[in-house]
Amino acid sequence: xxxxxxxxxxxxxxxxxxxxSGAAEKSPETFPSKNIDLIVPFGAGGGTDALARKMAEIxxxxxxxxxxxxxxxxGSGAVGMGEGAVAxxxxxxxxxxxxxxxxxxxxxxxxxKPSDFEGIIRINFDAAALVVRADNPANTLQEYVANAKKATxxxxxxxxxxxxxxxxxxxxxxEQSGANINLIEEPSGAAQQIANMLGGHVDGIVCxxxxxxxxxxxxxxxxIAVASNERNxxxxxxxxxxxxxxxxxxxxxxxxxxPTGTDGAIVSKLEKAFTDAYNSEKFQTFLKTMxxxxxxxxxxxxxxxxxxxTAKYTPIIAQYI
Numbered sequence: 001x002x003x004x005x006x007x008x009x010x011x012x013x014x015x016x017x018x019x020x021s022g023a024a025e026k027s028p029e030t031f032p033s034k035n036i037d038l039i040v041p042f043g044a045g046g047g048t049d050a051l052a053r054k055m056a057e058i059x060x061x062x063x064x065x066x067x068x069x070x071x072x073x074x075g076s077g078a079v080g081m082g083e084g085a086v087a088x089x090x091x092x093x094x095x096x097x098x099x100x101x102x103x104x105x106x107x108x109x110x111x112x113k114p115s116d117f118e119g120i121i122r123i124n125f126d127a128a129a130l131v132v133r134a135d136n137p138a139n140t141l142q143e144y145v146a147n148a149k150k151a152t153x154x155x156x157x158x159x160x161x162x163x164x165x166x167x168x169x170x171x172x173x174x175e176q177s178g179a180n181i182n183l184i185e186e187p188s189g190a191a192q193q194i195a196n197m198l199g200g201h202v203d204g205i206v207c208x209x210x211x212x213x214x215x216x217x218x219x220x221x222x223x224i225a226v227a228s229n230e231r232n233x234x235x236x237x238x239x240x241x242x243x244x245x246x247x248x249x250x251x252x253x254x255x256x257x258x259p260t261g262t263d264g265a266i267v268s269k270l271e272k273a274f275t276d277a278y279n280s281e282k283f284q285t286f287l288k289t290m291x292x293x294x295x296x297x298x299x300x301x302x303x304x305x306x307x308x309x310t311a312k313y314t315p316i317i318a319q320y321i
Contacts, residue, residue: 028265031091038067038256039087039095041080047292051124051254052096054286058277065273067094076100076164078110085112089259091266094120097257099165102306106314107163107321114310118262119302121274122255124287125295127228128169129238131212131221132204133197141225141244144204148179155180158202161187163317166206169227169250171316176246197221208251209235210291227251253295255302271299 038056042048049071056067072080077100084095101117104110130141138144148155157173160166162185174181184202186193190211196202198220205212209232215221223238227250231240241248256274258267277283278296287294297305 028263028269031266031269032065034092036065036067036091037087037093038069039080039084039093040069040071041073041077041084041096041098041100042071043073044071047290048096048098048254050290051292054283055123055256055274055277058280058283059273062276062280063273075109076104076161078104081117082111084257085116085259087259089261089263091258091262091270093258094270095257097255099251099253099309101257102309102313103163103165103168103317106310106317109163114306116260117257117306118260118267119297119299119306120256120258120267120270121278121299122253122295122297122302122305123274123278124255124292125228125251125253126208126210126293127226127232127249127251128166128206129209129212129226130169130173130204130206130224130241131197131216132224134219134222136203136222138224139222141239141241141246144224145177145179148177148181151180153180154182155204156182156184156202158184158186158193158196158205160189160193160206161185162320165250165252166190168313168316169206169248171320172248172250173241173246175316175319176248209238251293253305255297267299 038052040049040052053069056069059065059067072083077098081095081097081101084093087093095117097117102114105113132138138147157170159170167183167185170183174183186196190207193205193207194212194215197205209223209226212221216223223235225241225244226232226238227241227248229240229242229249231238258270275298
């Protein structure tokens with residue numbers, strides 16, 4: 001009988017310990033009390049992965065928060081972001097998101113909605129740019145559009161696959177200009193786009209300035225416009241689309257998110273840890289060395305960006321579904 005009572009007592013104590021542990025895990029005051037899974041929805045070795053791993057390294061060093069990177073690939077980011085959207089709302093799953101968190105749902109290619117996520121911070125923005133061969137007669141966006149309108153054949157513009165950001169830039173230019181532009185999708189990436197233009201197979205491409213920089217430097221290509229609010233400091237003579245009369249601000253951005261409904265105190269703790277890491281000399285040097293653009297946004301501004309881009313881009317993408 002004593003053995004039975006002792007067994008019951010041990011079970012009660014063990015159960016109480018589990019409940020206490022569970023309560024502690026959910027308490028914002030004790031967060032974090034274990035490792036955090038950091039989902040990266042793209043493969044190891046790419047730009048998004050590199051940024052995530054560097055941020056995780058600095059957060060661990062500065063704030064003592066240990067994050068384990070989990071690469072969950074597929075569907076242009078839809079697989080990993082989809083998993084992050086349905087994770088427990090306890091702060092222990094953070095997802096590295098890109099602009100595709102807006103674009104994929106708009107195209108019906110994702111299981112989640114942008115509103116399923118709450119932003120922690122945005123850490124980066126790399127604007128798209130319109131690039132043509134150096135012998136192209138156009139030197140401004142107005143000249144490019146005018147030439148496209150009077151051309152006897154459609155002007156070919158090599159963009160990324162639907163509905164990603166380079167494709168979106170081309171689609172917005174075509175819509176706003178009314179020019180005879182034929183969007184040629186290239187799913188293989190910027191390297192193949194560059195090869196296509198070098199070979200004379202397309203009239204122009206949309207990619208980042210960093211991706212085309214070497215070809216501009218050696219005289220093969222030239223920039224016509226950059227899709228950012230401000231000029232790129234490395235290319236101060238290249239005007240933005242907006243300066244040239246087109247409301248186009250498109251590019252790839254990267255940030256960290258948790259499922260909507262996560263406790264605000266937990267989000268604030270993560271926001272501070274990530275912000276401190278972003279502002280560190282080590283991370284800023286990393287951005288510059290690797291050629292990544294800056295683009296910090298706090299949690300509130302990040303949320304506004306996602307809402308604004310959802311409202312802006314969804315109707316454009318809908319025309320092509």
